[in-house]
Amino acid sequence: xxxxxxxxxxxxxxxNIFxxxxxxxNTIFAPKNKHHITMFYRNAIESxxxxxxxxxxxxxxxxxxxxxxxxxxxxxxxxxxxxxxxxNLDNDDDAILFxxxxxxxxxxTAIYLHNNKPKIDAPTLLFIDEIQNSxxxxxxxxxxxxxxxxxxxxxxxxxxxxxxxxQISFPVGRVEYMALRPCxxxxxxxxxxxxxxxxxxLAAQIPDGIHQKVINLFNQYTLVGGMPEVVAHYAxxxxxxALQNKYETxxxxxxxxxxxxxxxxxxxxxxxxxxxxGWVFASQRIKFERFGNSNYRSREVGExxxxxxxxxxxxxSYSTTSYNIPIxxxxxxSPKLLWVDTGIVNYSAGLQKxxxxxxxxxxxxxxxxxxHIVGQELLASDSRVSRRRHFWVRDAHGADAExxxxxxxxxxVIPVEVKSGNNAKLRxxxxxxxxxxxxxxxxxxxxxxxxxxxxTTSGKSFNLFNMPxxxxxxMNDILFKNSS
Numbered sequence: 233x234x235x236x237x238x239x240x241x242x243x244x245x246x247x248n249i250f251x252x253x254x255x256x257x258n259t260i261f262a263p264k265n266k267h268h269i270t271m272f273y274r275n276a277i278e279s280x281x282x283x284x285x286x287x288x289x290x291x292x293x294x295x296x297x298x299x300x301x302x303x304x305x306x307x308x309x310x311x312x313x314x315x316x317x318x319x320n321l322d323n324d325d326d327a328i329l330f331x332x333x334x335x336x337x338x339x340x341t342a343i344y345l346h347n348n349k350p351k352i353d354a355p356t357l358l359f360i361d362e363i364q365n366s367x368x369x370x371x372x373x374x375x376x377x378x379x380x381x382x383x384x385x386x387x388x389x390x391x392x393x394x395x396x397x398x399q400i401s402f403p404v405g406r407v408e409y410m411a412l413r414p415c416x417x418x419x420x421x422x423x424x425x426x427x428x429x430x431x432x433x434l435a436a437q438i439p440d441g442i443h444q445k446v447i448n449l450f451n452q453y454t455l456v457g458g459m460p461e462v463v464a465h466y467a468x469x470x471x472x473x474a475l476q477n478k479y480e481t482x483x484x485x486x487x488x489x490x491x492x493x494x495x496x497x498x499x500x501x502x503x504x505x506x507x508x509x510g511w512v513f514a515s516q517r518i519k520f521e522r523f524g525n526s527n528y529r530s531r532e533v534g535e536x537x538x539x540x541x542x543x544x545x546x547x548x549s550y551s552t553t554s555y556n557i558p559i560x561x562x563x564x565x566s567p568k569l570l571w572v573d574t575g576i577v578n579y580s581a582g583l584q585k586x587x588x589x590x591x592x593x594x595x596x597x598x599x600x601x602x603x604h605i606v607g608q609e610l611l612a613s614d615s616r617v618s619r620r621r622h623f624w625v626r627d628a629h630g631a632d633a634e635x636x637x638x639x640x641x642x643x644x645v646i647p648v649e650v651k652s653g654n655n656a657k658l659r660x661x662x663x664x665x666x667x668x669x670x671x672x673x674x675x676x677x678x679x680x681x682x683x684x685x686x687x688t689t690s691g692k693s694f695n696l697f698n699m700p701x702x703x704x705x706x707m708n709d710i711l712f713k714n715s716s
Contacts, residue, residue: 271308271464272423274301276412279615280309283410284384291373291385293363293402295617296412297544297572298489299482301460302388305412306359313384314354317347321365321389330369336379339372357384364389367400374403391492391543409617411544414458414573416612416705417450423467424449433702436681436710443680443700450702454605455587457575458612472584479579483507486545493539502528502536510546510569511580515600515607517566546571547620549607553627555667557640561622568623574605592678593701594652602701603636603650606676609704610637610648624664633660641711644670648707652677658696662688670694672711676701683714 283292294302310316319326329346333339343358344351358376363369369387376385387407415423421430429446432438438446456466462478487507494500509524520533528536540546548567552559571577578584578601586596593602607621624647626633637648647664651657661673671694673686681703684696703710 271304272419272467274305274308274460275416275419275613276305276410276615277309279410280305280386281312283408284312289381289384290377290406290408291387293407293409294386294388294412295409295544297414298390298485299459299461300412300414300572302412303361304460306357306361306386306388310357310359312355313357315349315352315356317343317349317356317358319343319346319358319360321360321362321369327366327369330366330372336372336375340380340383355384356382357386360385360387362389363387364391364400370400370402374406377403377406391489410615411617411619413612413614414608415460415463416458417453417609417702418613418705420453420456420458420463421449423463425467434706436703436706436713438681438700438702440680446702447678447700450700451587451590451593454574454593454601454701455578455584457573457578458608459573459575462575472588475575476579479576482576483580489543493543494536498528498532499536499539502526502532503540506533506536506540511571511577513569514571514574514577514581515604516569518569519566544572549621549623551625551634552622552638553625554638554645555664556669557643557645559622559638559640559645561620562625565625570604570607570621574601574608577601577604592652594650594678599650602676606648606650606701606704607637609701610639610707612705624660626660626663633663635660635664638664639707641672641708642715644668644672646670646672646674646711648674648676650676652679661696662686665694666690666692668694672697672715674699674707674711676704 283289294306296302310318319329321327326346329339329342333342341351360369373385373387376383418430418434421433426449429438429449433446455472456462456475459478459482462475465478466472466475487504490500490503490507493503505524505526505528509526513524520530520537522528523533537546537548541548547570549570550561550563550567551565552561554560578587583597583601587593587601590596593605596602611619611621622638624635624638625631635647636650639646639648645668647661647668649658649661658675661675665673666688673694674697676699678701679698681700682698684698685693686696687693697710697714699707699710
């Protein structure tokens with residue numbers, strides 16, 4: 233009897249262990265779907281992998297607005313290393329390591345011990361979060377590059393952008409930078425568990441039969457935006473109303489940071505005003521003088537906007553009159569205001585109700601939201617910190633011709649319009665193409681992909697690529713594939 237009981241106990245234990253392993257596998261490795269998701273893949277990991285493989289790699293400073301997922305991205309990337317060393321310099325115990333150790337070898341030993349990790353010859357990633365809290369840590373980055381290049385070093389910080397070049401200075405030539413943006417539509421599809429659509433979208437191979445389905449998904453993306461925590465919550469619950477707390481938390485965090493953005497009282501007040509009143513001016517040309525019905529002067533508003541631009545919460549997009557590269561900005565003209573995320577714009581400007589269930593986002597808010605989300609997609613996959621968006625205006629007295637965006641593709645400046653309707657209504661784009669040294673233009677709309685041969689009033693013919701909104705993030709790839 234005792235023998236039989238022992239056998240039964242072993243069998244039950246084996247079954248329990250087996251069931252536990254299966255449940256863990258289902259939790260970690262099962263295909264994600266709309267009913268079960270906690271985190272999703274960020275395409276920026278590919279950029280980190282390329283950086284890690286380079287022989288001339290330097291310590292990487294990861295830059296981006298607060299809450300775009302910098303820390304989460306690095307922690308996910310760390311799974312690919314045998315040793316992961318992590319420091320958060322908001323923590324005094326972590327920050328003091330850089331104050332007490334100026335010798336790089338002693339500092340590294342202390343970091344290993346502090347993380348309770350063995351000091352072994354294996355692929356190692358060191359992540360220094362909130363590095364802006366320690367100028368000494370910033371200075372030490374050069375020694376990691378010069379003396380310990382085998383260690384992969386990534387630094388980041390939630391307030392880093394506003395402090396660079398003002399209170400801290402990174403070692404010139406000893407570090408490199410990478411920008412992280414909000415989630416792209418492609419990543420949004422992955423978060424929803426639409427993995428096959430995700431691959432088809434990236435390859436620009438969406439069949440006509442499911443075009444409307446993908447447009448509907450893009451409309452959801454436009455409404456929700458690309459902030460990772462918001463996307464993850466929406467993917468799990470599919471409830472737009474439930475996202476209000478997420479947006480409020482983001483906005484509160486941005487407002488709470490005002491004291492750290494600016495030391496001068498008037499500038500702080502102007503920044504608060506911009507963060508309260510500025511969302512309704514998304515995708516619109518603005519004037520600094522008395523911005524948002526305030527009494528603030530142009531100099532004060534301009535300084536506040538430039539500080540916020542450093543945080544990567546917004547971009548002042550300037551016009552150009554160029555038809556050819558390089559694209560030269562016109563800083564004396566009124567800029568267009570582009571915010572970090574369209575979902576936050578929708579919430580802050582009270583546009584969610586108008587957008588909810590809308591078939592064509594160009595019908596919302598005079599087409600400005602469609603223009604804004606296309607601009608967000610044009611930037612989403614670009615990891616260059618210096619990347620800026622431009623729009624085109626005609627250089628003639630009294631001219632009002634304006635093209636939503638111009639983008640350099642190969643050696644050409646390509647005009648991009650975000651409009652529904654027939655080709656004849658694209659008057660500004662036609663004016664641009666009459667002087668362009670190429671025959672390619674792009675229009676984003678809710679319709680299917682097509683290429684029209686269009687003739688301007690002066691008789692010049694050009695190819696108009698009519699791209700559905702969901703291809704905005706891969707526009708360059710499509711044009712490359714179709715270039716002669």
